[in-house]
Amino acid sequence: MHVVQRFHGSDVVRAALAHQNTQQFMKFAVVGLVSLAVEYAFLTYFLHALHMDYLMATTISFTVSIVVNYFLSMKYVFEHKDDLSRRREFTIFAILSAIGLGLNDLYMFIGVSLLNVGTMAMKLISTFFVTWYNYFSRRKFLDGTKR
Secondary structure, three states: OOOOOOHHHHHHHHHHHHHHHHHHHHHHHHHHHHHHHHHHHHHHHHHHOOOOOOHHHHHHHHHHHHHHHHHHHHHHHOOOOOOHHHHHHHHHHHHHHHHHHHHHHHHHHHHHHHHOOOHHHHHHHHHHHHHHHHHHHHHHHHHOOOO
16 A cells, blocks of 8 residues: 655754754844845945935945945854955955945846836845845855864
């Protein structure tokens, strides 16, 4: 006789949430939201108080958020690799973030200048896409967790 095992939807969700990769991504998401709040606050200030160009404001606010994100990510999300000095770790983090900045600015330019999407709305859209790049690239190059 062939036995069919049935899973309830809640069992599948519970198992997925308990998986270490899911837990790591949820921590990454929280750190990302904090970094986004910092970036969004700076972006708002640069745009509305200083009347800065949107690409310059986006670049500077993104750079500030990189520093915040590095410290929070390496403290709460990723484990330090023993074979990496902190200087090399930050250098890799900064290079990966610079690529993310390039993607961010590209999305902002396409959305705002070519598609006429509002700057703040486009920032949220851009952040969604850059988040996936950031998570997987940092996990690959910086995470010392044994999997």
